[in-house]
Amino acid sequence: MRISVFGLGYVGCVSAACLASMGHEVVGVDVNPAKVELVNGGRAPIVEARIGDLVEQAVRAGRLRATTDAAAAVGSADLSLVCVGTPSEPNGSLSTTYLERVADQIGRALRPGHVVVFRSTMLPGTCADLLVPILELASGLRAGQDFGVAVNPEFLREGTSVHDFFEPPKTVIGESDPGTGDVVAGLYAGLPGEVFRVPIPVAEMTKYADNAFHAVKIGFANELGAVCQALGVDSYQVMDVFLADRKLNISPAYLRPGFAFGGSCLPKDLRGLVYAARKADVSVPLLSHVLPANEAHLRRAFDLVTAPGLRRVGLFGLSFKPGTDDLRESPLVELAERLLGKGYDLRIYDANVSLSRLVGANRAYIAERLPHLGDLLADSVAEVLEHAEVCVVGSTDAAVLEALDGFRGKVVDLVRVPGAVAHRDRKDYVGIGW
Numbered sequence: 001m002r003i004s005v006f007g008l009g010y011v012g013c014v015s016a017a018c019l020a021s022m023g024h025e026v027v028g029v030d031v032n033p034a035k036v037e038l039v040n041g042g043r044a045p046i047v048e049a050r051i052g053d054l055v056e057q058a059v060r061a062g063r064l065r066a067t068t069d070a071a072a073a074v075g076s077a078d079l080s081l082v083c084v085g086t087p088s089e090p091n092g093s094l095s096t097t098y099l100e101r102v103a104d105q106i107g108r109a110l111r112p113g114h115v116v117v118f119r120s121t122m123l124p125g126t127c128a129d130l131l132v133p134i135l136e137l138a139s140g141l142r143a144g145q146d147f148g149v150a151v152n153p154e155f156l157r158e159g160t161s162v163h164d165f166f167e168p169p170k171t172v173i174g175e176s177d178p179g180t181g182d183v184v185a186g187l188y189a190g191l192p193g194e195v196f197r198v199p200i201p202v203a204e205m206t207k208y209a210d211n212a213f214h215a216v217k218i219g220f221a222n223e224l225g226a227v228c229q230a231l232g233v234d235s236y237q238v239m240d241v242f243l244a245d246r247k248l249n250i251s252p253a254y255l256r257p258g259f260a261f262g263g264s265c266l267p268k269d270l271r272g273l274v275y276a277a278r279k280a281d282v283s284v285p286l287l288s289h290v291l292p293a294n295e296a297h298l299r300r301a302f303d304l305v306t307a308p309g310l311r312r313v314g315l316f317g318l319s320f321k322p323g324t325d326d327l328r329e330s331p332l333v334e335l336a337e338r339l340l341g342k343g344y345d346l347r348i349y350d351a352n353v354s355l356s357r358l359v360g361a362n363r364a365y366i367a368e369r370l371p372h373l374g375d376l377l378a379d380s381v382a383e384v385l386e387h388a389e390v391c392v393v394g395s396t397d398a399a400v401l402e403a404l405d406g407f408r409g410k411v412v413d414l415v416r417v418p419g420a421v422a423h424r425d426r427k428d429y430v431g432i433g434w
Helices: 010-021 033-040 051-060 070-075 097-109 126-139 161-166 178-187 200-231 235-243 266-279 290-306 331-341 360-369 381-387 398-404
Strands: 002-006 025-029 064-067 079-082 115-118 148-151 170-175 194-198 312-316 345-349 390-393 410-413 429-431
Touching: 002 010, 002 070, 002 097, 010 025, 010 051, 010 064, 010 079, 010 161, 025 033, 025 070, 033 051, 033 064, 051 064, 051 161, 070 097, 079 097, 079 178, 097 115, 097 126, 115 126, 115 178, 126 148, 126 200, 148 178, 148 200, 170 178, 170 200, 178 194, 194 200, 200 235, 200 266, 200 290, 266 290, 290 331, 290 390, 290 410, 312 331, 312 381, 331 345, 331 360, 345 381, 381 398, 390 398
Parallel strands: 002 025, 002 079, 025 064, 079 115, 115 148, 170 194, 312 345, 312 390, 390 410, 410 429
Antiparallel strands: 148 170
């Protein structure tokens, strides 16, 4: 198929490259010329396992290119895949600004027979009540008759998103009509996992159900880890027993005590869901307390770092998750911001984060939260170790773990380094939940 992909962030870039690798002809669309230039040069605008090779191969084969010209991209495609962001507003509600803008751009170039697929996360009713009217007004055509509309949420985990694309747990297609659903299902022909063809509002809600539960699992594991630590119990042994029950306690995904969750999905989607529930006068005491529980866990980490009373701190890791350079709502960024605000002398090392490579939402976010990041970033692990009296381990990078063996200062472990159980009796080591 000929596909235009709107938005070349994590979801859009991975979707575009993977679809191109499956033989589709793909053109990526983004307002950021830096991202467009990177893709056309055969380079990925994001850090993600395997994505660099996929982009390079697809561009070299002539199956992937990028542009800032939305109309030309729609005009050359049979299907448009919308992967733009839906960030939180200050009150926690969902921002649909980018979705509305792209819907208008697509609508102006829309031709009969085209299929518009929304992959962005949005609350039920957003597609039918907001986006479809924009498409119809801009095009003069009727959805479900002249053109197709579908919602196709993604279930990609940053760091393993290419693997997740080709090995999906499920494929969800909310369709305006059966013919449109057939077209979207054809995109993923040959991939494993059950396919659900459902009404559009059901498809919109499934991503919120997944992310809300993932956040609950993380919060549960973190609180359990904190209690186990206080009682002198190994939380990982407890969780191994808990996870042995595959019938009632489901899968082990996310159920490992560690640091707070973050990123561009879980916090935003929880806020959006709680806001929508509150607006509908529905009480959700569990969901409404997941983010405060996550905040409490972040404060727990801050207290561990500051407890020794030492001022020079080294932080290993800054992105919200290993294997990615995504800094949006990263708890490590928040921890760094709080330490700086309290006057701590901070140095940071993250192998995947380079100020010169940050683009788009990533760059805007860090400019707001850590505007002097360039002064804090170290070029090597050794530079951080030479500076630090306290080292905060928020990364499983092999170079970091190896170098820590010779460090004689305080260590605050947020990731459970290898041999963590043996370290627990050391006065200069503390784990956040074990």
